[in-house]
Amino acid sequence: MKDIYIPGLDEDARLHKKKQDGSLLREREDYKKIYAKEFFNVYNEGTVADGFVCMCRNQRIYIDENWQFVYFIDYAYALDKIRGYRFGNLTPSYEILLSHSLSELKYSDPATPFCVDYNKIIDGMECMVQRIIEEIRHSNTKRLADKIKWFENLRIKPAKHFEEALQRILFVNQIMWQTDHYLTGLGSLDQLLYPYYERDVKTGYTDEKTVKEQLREFLQILHQYYWYKSSMLMGDTGQIIVLGGSEKEGNYRYNILTEQFLDLVQELQLPDPKLLLRVNEKTPEKIWKKALTCIGTGVGSPIFSNDQVIIPALEAFGIEEEDARSYGVSACWEPLIAGKSVSLNNMTTLNYMRPMENLFRREQLSRLETFDEFTECYITYLGRNLNAVKRVLTNARFQYDPVLSVFIDGCREKQKDASWGGAKYFHAGITSVALGNVIEVLLNIKKYVYEEKNYSLIEIKRMILTNYEGMESEQKKLKSKKRYFGTDEEEVIQLTKKIMAATTRFTKDYRNEYGGKLKFGLSAPTYIDAAVDMYASFDGRKYGAPFVVHISNETADSYTEILNFASALDYGENRFNGNVIDFMVTPDFIRNNMDKFVTLMKVGIKKGIFQLQMNVVSSETLIRAKENPEAFPNLIVRVWGFSAFFIDLPDNYKDMLISRALKNEGKEG
Amino acid sequence: MEHLVTNIQRMCMQDGPGIRTTVFMKGCGIHCPWCSNPENLLFEKEEYARADGKGVYGRSYSIDELYQEIIKDKAYWNPDGGVTFSGGEALLHMDFLRALFQRFKDQGVHLAVETSLFVPERLVQDALKYVDFFYVDVKILDAEKCRTLLGGDSMLYRRNVDTLSHSGKKICFRIPCAEQYTLQEDNKELVLKFVKQYREIPIEIFKLHRMGESKYQSLRKQMIEDDDCSDMAFKDFFEHLKQQGNHVSVIRL
Ligand code: SF4
Numbered sequence: 001m002k003d004i005y006i007p008g009l010d011e012d013a014r015l016h017k018k019k020q021d022g023s024l025l026r027e028r029e030d031y032k033k034i035y036a037k038e039f040f041n042v043y044n045e046g047t048v049a050d051g052f053v054c055m056c057r058n059q060r061i062y063i064d065e066n067w068q069f070v071y072f073i074d075y076a077y078a079l080d081k082i083r084g085y086r087f088g089n090l091t092p093s094y095e096i097l098l099s100h101s102l103s104e105l106k107y108s109d110p111a112t113p114f115c116v117d118y119n120k121i122i123d124g125m126e127c128m129v130q131r132i133i134e135e136i137r138h139s140n141t142k143r144l145a146d147k148i149k150w151f152e153n154l155r156i157k158p159a160k161h162f163e164e165a166l167q168r169i170l171f172v173n174q175i176m177w178q179t180d181h182y183l184t185g186l187g188s189l190d191q192l193l194y195p196y197y198e199r200d201v202k203t204g205y206t207d208e209k210t211v212k213e214q215l216r217e218f219l220q221i222l223h224q225y226y227w228y229k230s231s232m233l234m235g236d237t238g239q240i241i242v243l244g245g246s247e248k249e250g251n252y253r254y255n256i257l258t259e260q261f262l263d264l265v266q267e268l269q270l271p272d273p274k275l276l277l278r279v280n281e282k283t284p285e286k287i288w289k290k291a292l293t294c295i296g297t298g299v300g301s302p303i304f305s306n307d308q309v310i311i312p313a314l315e316a317f318g319i320e321e322e323d324a325r326s327y328g329v330s331a332c333w334e335p336l337i338a339g340k341s342v343s344l345n346n347m348t349t350l351n352y353m354r355p356m357e358n359l360f361r362r363e364q365l366s367r368l369e370t371f372d373e374f375t376e377c378y379i380t381y382l383g384r385n386l387n388a389v390k391r392v393l394t395n396a397r398f399q400y401d402p403v404l405s406v407f408i409d410g411c412r413e414k415q416k417d418a419s420w421g422g423a424k425y426f427h428a429g430i431t432s433v434a435l436g437n438v439i440e441v442l443l444n445i446k447k448y449v450y451e452e453k454n455y456s457l458i459e460i461k462r463m464i465l466t467n468y469e470g471m472e473s474e475q476k477k478l479k480s481k482k483r484y485f486g487t488d489e490e491e492v493i494q495l496t497k498k499i500m501a502a503t504t505r506f507t508k509d510y511r512n513e514y515g516g517k518l519k520f521g522l523s524a525p526t527y528i529d530a531a532v533d534m535y536a537s538f539d540g541r542k543y544g545a546p547f548v549v550h551i552s553n554e555t556a557d558s559y560t561e562i563l564n565f566a567s568a569l570d571y572g573e574n575r576f577n578g579n580v581i582d583f584m585v586t587p588d589f590i591r592n593n594m595d596k597f598v599t600l601m602k603v604g605i606k607k608g609i610f611q612l613q614m615n616v617v618s619s620e621t622l623i624r625a626k627e628n629p630e631a632f633p634n635l636i637v638r639v640w641g642f643s644a645f646f647i648d649l650p651d652n653y654k655d656m657l658i659s660r661a662l663k664n665e666g667k668e669g
Numbered sequence: 670m671e672h673l674v675t676n677i678q679r680m681c682m683q684d685g686p687g688i689r690t691t692v693f694m695k696g697c698g699i700h701c702p703w704c705s706n707p708e709n710l711l712f713e714k715e716e717y718a719r720a721d722g723k724g725v726y727g728r729s730y731s732i733d734e735l736y737q738e739i740i741k742d743k744a745y746w747n748p749d750g751g752v753t754f755s756g757g758e759a760l761l762h763m764d765f766l767r768a769l770f771q772r773f774k775d776q777g778v779h780l781a782v783e784t785s786l787f788v789p790e791r792l793v794q795d796a797l798k799y800v801d802f803f804y805v806d807v808k809i810l811d812a813e814k815c816r817t818l819l820g821g822d823s824m825l826y827r828r829n830v831d832t833l834s835h836s837g838k839k840i841c842f843r844i845p846c847a848e849q850y851t852l853q854e855d856n857k858e859l860v861l862k863f864v865k866q867y868r869e870i871p872i873e874i875f876k877l878h879r880m881g882e883s884k885y886q887s888l889r890k891q892m893i894e895d896d897d898c899s900d901m902a903f904k905d906f907f908e909h910l911k912q913q914g915n916h917v918s919v920i921r922l
Pocket of ligand 1: 701704709756758
C-alpha cells in the first residue's frame with residue numbers, strides 16, 4: 001500500500017495542483033476502489049454505525065513525527081455511504097468533545113436503536129484513540145508523552161489545557177472529514193479556545209508566544225489534504241474559522257486569539273483555512289487595521305460579516321437570542337448556528353433568470369402593455385419557479401447520520417438522529433444567482449420598450465433566442481452601458497427590494513418535515529455554471545455567458561455606491577442566507593489608503609451592509625499568472641465565497657477574474 | 670457662460686483629506702499643454718466619439734440636482750472627508766456654485782477646490798467664504814512664457830496666491846512635473862524661489878500621466894508627446910525642495 005500513497009506527505013497541495021475538477025474526484029474514487037473493497041463489503045451489510053466501527057478498526061493511523069499535534073485522514077477508508085441527502089456544509093460542535101470525555105458521552109442504558117448506534121460511534125472513536133496511542137508509543141514523535149496523555153484524557157475527562165483543546169478540535173475535525181462530511185467548518189475558535197488560553201496563562205502553564213506557535217501549526221495542519229477537502233473547485237473546502245462577535249449590549253467581543261489568527265493567516269499566506277471576521281460598529285480600529293492589512297496581502301481572508309444586520313435577522317426568523325449572537329457560517333457565507341444546526345444552507349440554487357426566460361418563451365407578450373404589468377408577470381413566473389424549488393426540497397430525504405449526531409447539540413438529549421430532527425435547528429436554505437442580471441433586464445425593458453419605445457418585446461425575444469444575431473450593435477450597446485444593479489438610484493433599490501420581497505412571499509409558507517423554514521440569499525457560487533445553458537438576456541449577456549458575481553462593483557469609484565445599494569436592501573424575514581458584496585481592489589489601494597479604507601468599512605457596517613469579501617489583485621498579475629502559472633504558484637484569489645490558488649482554477653474562472661480586474665482598474669469598458 | 674459638469678467621481682482618495690466626492694466642472698481659463706482633462710477646457714458641450722459610441726461631454730444640473738447627487742456619500746465624509754470641486758477651473762464657476770457651497774457650508778461639510786488660480790480676484794475672495802481647503806497648481810511663472818504657453822496672467826496668479834496665503838485657510842501646492850515645461854531649468858528656478866516664500870504650505874509633486882490620451886482621441890485632438898519627466902530630474906527636484914525647507918511629498922494621480 002505504502003508505495004502508492006502516504007497520508008500527510010503526498011497530500012501536499014502543490015503535488016495535486018493539476019488535479020482540477022473531475023480528475024481530482026476520479027482519482028479519489030479510484031483510491032477507494034483499490035483499497036477499500038474489503039471494508040466496503042463489511043459495512044455495506046451493517047448500519048452506518050457498523051461501518052464506522054469497521055473504519056476505525058481498519059483505517060491507517062498516521063503520526064507525523066514533526067508535528068506536535070496528531071491529524072490524519074485516510075481517504076481510502078472514508079465512510080461515504082450515501083443514503084439520501086448528504087450532510088455537509090456544516091460546523092460540528094467541537095465544544096461537545098472539549099467539555100466531555102468520550103466515555104461520558106455514552107448512553108449507560110441504550111434503549112433505542114439510535115442510542116445503540118450512537119454508542120457504537122463512541123466505541124469506534126475509542127478504538128481509534130486506542131490505536132493512535134499505540135502508534136504514538138511506537139513512534140519517535142515530538143512530545144510523545146504529552147500526546148499519549150492527551151489521547152488518554154480524551155477517553156476519560158474533559159480537556160483541561162489549551163493545547164489539549166487544539167488536539168481535540170483536530171480530532172473531531174478529522175473524524176468529520178474521514179466520514180466524508182464535505183465542507184466542514186471550524187466555528188468561532190477565538191471564543192471557544194479563550195477560556196483554556198486564559199486559564200493556562202494565569203497558571204503559567206503556557207504563554208502568548210507558545211500559543212501562537214501552536215496555532216500556527218494548527219493552521220498548517222488543517223491546510224493539509226487541501227485537494228481531498230476541496231469540493232467543487234480546488235480551495236472550496238469550507239474550512240472557515242469565525243472570529244470576533246458581539247455582546248448582548250452590542251459591545252464588540254474579541255480577544256488576543258482573534259488577533260493571533262489574523263496575524264498568522266497573514267504570515268502563512270495559505271488560502272486555507274479561511275477566516276470570517278464578525279464586525280459591528282464598535283469593532284476597534286486596531287482590529288480593522290489588522291484585518292485589512294491581512295486581506296491587503298492578497299491572502300483572501302477575512303471576509304467581513306455584519307453582526308448588526310445578521311443577528312436581528314436571525315432572531316426574527318426564530319433563532320434564540322443567544323444562538324443568534326453566536327452565529328457562524330456555512331462554507332461560504334450563509335449564517336449557521338454552529339453545532340446546533342443541521343440546516344443545509346445551499347440545498348439548491350434559485351436562478352432568477354429562468355423565470356425571465358420562461359416569460360419570453362411562453363407568455364403572450366403583446367398583452368403586457370405597461371412596465372408594471374411586465375414586472376408582475378415576471379413575478380408570477382418567479383412564483384412558479386419557486387414552487388419547483390420547494391418541491392425539490394420537500395422530496396429531499398436525509399442520510400441517517402449518527403456520526404454527525406454525536407457532534408450536534410440536542411441529538412443526544414433527544415435521543416434522535418440529526419436526520420430525524422435531533423438538532424435544534426433544521427431549516428432549509430437556498431442561494432440565488434442572476435438577480436443582478438434580471439434587474440438590468442427589467443430596467444432596460446422599462447427604458448427601451450415602455451419609455452423610449454425603441455424595441456418591442458417581440459424584437460427583444462428575437463434577440464434573446466437568436467443570441468443577438470444580426471443585432472450585434474444592440475448587444476454591444478447594452479453590454480457597455482453603465483449598469484443599474486448595484487447603484488444607489490432609488491428606482492434600482494426599490495425594484496430589487498420588490499423582487500426580494502416577492503421571493504419571500506413565495507417561500508415563507510414552506511415547512512420541511514421537522515418544521516424547518518426556508519431562507520434564501522443573494523449570493524451563490526454558481527454564477528458561471530448556472531448560466532451555461534441559458535439564453536442570451538436583454539442586458540447584453542450572450543448565450544451561456546456568466547451572470548453577475550454576487551453584489552459586485554465594476555469600477556474603483558463605485559465602492560460607496562455599492563455599499564449604499566447593499567445597505568438599502570432589506571435582509572429581514574427569510575432573506576439572510578448569505579448576501580455578500582464582492583469588491584475588486586488593487587493591492588496598492590488598501591495599502592496607500594488604510595485609514596480611509598477603515599472609514600469606508602465602518603460606514604458600510606453602520607449603514608447596514610450584510611457581508612463583504614474582497615479580491616485584492618491587479619489585472620496585470622492575473623494576466624501574467626494565467627500565461628505563466630509556474631511563476632505564480634502562490635497567487636491567491638477569492639472565488640465564490642472561498643479563497644484558492646489562482647493556478648488551480650479552470651480557465652473560465654481565471655478569465656472572469658481578469659475581466660473584472662481590468663474593469664475595476666478602468667482598463668476595459 | 671454655461672455651468673456644466675463632466676463627472677462626479679465618488680470615493681476619491683487623493684483629492685484632500687478623508688473620503689471625498691469630486692465634481693469636475695467644464696471650462697478652464699487657461700490651456701496647459703499637458704492638460705489631462707481636455708474635455709474640461711471649453712465651457713460648452715462637446716460631442717465625442719469612442720469605440721463604444723458617441724456621446725456628449727458636459728451635463729447641466731440644477732443646483733438641487735447636483736446637491737442630491739453629491740450628498741449620497743455624506744455618510745462616508747466623517748471624520749474629515751467632504752466634497753472637492755475640480756475641473757477645468759472650478760473657481761470660474763463660482764457664481765453658479767455659490768448657492769451649493771452655501772448649502773454644504775450650512776451642513777458643516779468640508780469643501781475643497783482644485784484651482785490654477787488664474788481667475789479674477791473677486792472670485793477668490795468669494796470662495797474664501799466657503800472653501801476650507803485649496804489645492805493650488807504651481808506651473809509656469811515667467812510672465813512672458815506664462816502668457817504664451819498657458820494664456821495666463823502670472824501677476825494675477827501671484828496676487829491670488831498671496832491673498833490665499835494670508836487667509837488662514839489650508840492650502841497645498843501641486844506641481845505637475847515635465848522636463849520640457851515646469852522643470853525646464855529657468856522655470857524650475859522660479860518655482861523653487863516662489864515656493865520658498867511659502868514654506869508653511871505643503872507641496873505635492875507628481876509626474877504627468879497619459880490617462881487623458883483616450884479623451885483627446887475621443888475629441889479628435891492630439892495629446893502632446895513631450896510631457897515626460899525622468900526619475901532623475903524628478904528626484905532632483907524633490908531633493909531641492911526638501912533642502913530649501915519645503916514640506917514635499919510625491920503623489921501619483
Ligand atoms: S488648469 Fe488644469 S484644466 Fe486648465 S488647462 Fe491647465 S491642466 Fe487643464
